Amino acid sequence: MLNPNQDLLIxxxxxxxxxxxxxxxxxxxxEREIGGAWVRGEISNLRHQSSGxxxxSLxxxxxxxxxVLFRNDAVKQDVEIEDxxxxxxxxxxxxxxxxxxxxxxxxxxxxxxxxxxQQQFERLKARLAEEGLFDDESKLSIPEFPRTIGVVxxxxxxxxxxxxxxxxxxxWVGYLLVLPTKVQGEGAAAEIAETIDYAQKLSGLELLVVCRGGGSVEDLWSFNEELVARAIHRSAIPVISAVGHEIDFxxxxxxxxxxxxxxxTAAEIISSRYLELVKRFEVLSVNLPYWVREGLDTRSSALEQLNHRLQVHSPFSRVESAQQRLDDLAGRLCSLMDKGFFERHHQLSSRMLSILKLDPFNKILNFKEKIHMxxxxxxxxxxxxxxxxxxxLFRAESILRSLSPKSVLNRGFAIVRDEVGRPITSKESIQSGDKVTAEFKDGEVPLLGE
Incomplete structure (x- = not known):
């Protein structure tokens, strides 16, 4: 039932x-009181309608x-939203x-x-890549032994x-020039770019290193600016970038x-070839005296052998030997003539025969004959x-052939085997209904036990 007093409230x-x-x-x-507003939140329950x-939900x-993001506004966004x-x-x-x-x-x-x-980073990265700033063809070779380095x-x-x-x-041995600049905060990117451009005017610089320690994305952001990227690209001096830690790009x-x-890591790369050269120099310094002594000994020994062979086979040595022998023969001839021509002639003939017996050519002929025999x-x-x-071998082969089962088959015998191929040596081993096989020299015949 309605309370009559309720009518007064309506x-x-x-x-x-x-x-x-x-x-x-x-x-x-x-719409009038609140109007437009900026709101931060996480997207959920995302739905794309066919209407666009x-x-x-935020x-x-x-x-x-x-x-709701209506179609006319959705096509204008740079962000592809996701849950x-x-x-x-x-x-x-x-x-x-x-x-x-x-x-x-x-x-x-x-x-x-x-x-x-991150969106700004990817957008700028794609644009610079399209312009060819990252192409390998545009990169300079890093010198193996830089002697003068500029550090931005x-x-x-x-x-x-x-x-x-x-x-x-x-x-490492060389000259290191620190080119001071801000590496984070407002105006840092412009200052880094100006310092890189300034380095181009310094004579003698062989390598530039652009570096800073680790930090947050915001701390490293100056090295993501287009000004810095273009300054590095137009540098005529090779540039090593060493920014942040291993995971930072x-x-x-x-x-x-x-x-x-x-x-x-940049310092290790720069000094690696120098360090390798120093180690090689140390090894050479230790081994060089030994190598020199060994080489001199080897060459000295070879020189002595050559000198000996030269003396033995030298025409002058042969001439001197022949002259000495001639002098000896002349003296002996004179002595023989003094004692009597015939006696000396006989002795001379005897010595000539002895010489013929000792002739190397006769010995060589004897050796050849012995070798031939x-x-x-x-x-x-x-x-x-x-x-x-x-x-x-023929006798062994004949024995093997006579002992071969095939030889027995060739003489008219047969080998009876059971179902699994084992030889049967007694008729007691065959039962009625057993399937056996008889092997002859020209093949096998299946049999049935009775």
Whole structure:
């Protein structure tokens, strides 16, 4: 039953709003009082409609709001939104009257924080790559033994101290010029680019190292600026980029002639060839005296052998020997003539015969004859041994053939085998109905036991 007093609480009919009128009033108030707003949140419940409109929710730890990005605004966005993406949007608060739900009509979507920086990085990287700034053809060769190096960095940073410490430890020898510049913060990118351009005017620089220590993405961002990338690309001096840690990549790494993971790594790369050369020099210094002595000894021994052979085979030595022999023979001839011509003639004939017996050519002929006889005896012995071995082989082959089962089959016998191929030696082994096989010299015949 209605309380009569309730009629006093109900306003006149013309003041009562329909649902549609109420939603319209709420919509008007939201759009007028709140209007446009920037909202940060995470995208969820993303839906792409065939009409081109995009519906999603923006949420954080404390709540969520429905949002819509109409087709005309969606095609203007640089960001391809996905579920789970953190974004900052600009839009107007409104009400979807058929359902009475309030929503955010989004006009602009940008990546939030690091996501926005990463998007800028990828966009600039793609553009510079398309222009050819990263092409291998445009990169310069790093000198193997640079003697004068320019380091573009902050002189107060730990990076340059590590760089110098590594070079000293590896005993690198050369000139190092620190070109001071800001490496982070406002204006750092322009200052880095100006310092690289300034280095081009210095005579004698063989290598530039652009470096700084590790840090956040924001700290390293100066090395992602287009100014720095183009300054490195137009440098006529080879450039090594050594920015951050191993996991950090900047645009200066891509455009530089060589990337080093850290400033310390850059110092190791620069000094590696020098260190290798020092080690080789040390090895040579230790071994060179030994090699020289060994070479001199070898050459001295060879020289002595050659000198001896020269003396033995020298025409002058032969002439001197012949002259000495001639003098001796002349003296002996005179002595023989003094004692009597005939006696000396007889002695001379006797000595000539002795000389003929000692002639090397006669000895050579004797040796040849002995060798010929020995060869004949060797051939005869080998032929006899070969014939004996061959006869023994033929006899063994004949015995083997006579013992072969095939030989038995050739004489009219047969071999009976069971189903698994084993020979049967007794009739007691065959039962009625057993399947056996009889092997003859020209094949096998299946049999059935009875």
């Amino acid at each position: 306003p006149p009919a013309q003041e009562i709003e329909s649902v549609s009128e109420f939603n319209q009033r709420v919509k008007y108030l939201l 409109h995009i519906y999603f 949420k954080d730890a404390g709540g969520q709001v429905s949002a 789970g993406m953190r974004v900052v949007v600009f839009g107007q608060a409104s009400v979807y009257e058929p359902r009475g739900n309030y929503q955010l009509i989004v006009r602009l979507v940008v990546m939030d924080g690091l996501g926005r920086l 960095t902050s002189p107060q940073g730990a990076a340059v101290q590590d760089f110098i410490r590594i070079l000293k430890r590896r005993e 900047t645009l200066s790494d891509f455009v530089a002639d060589l990337r080093a993971e850290t400033p310390s 020995a060869g004949h005896l060797l051939d005869t012995g080998m032929n006899s041994e070969f014939a004996d071995k061959r006869n023994r």
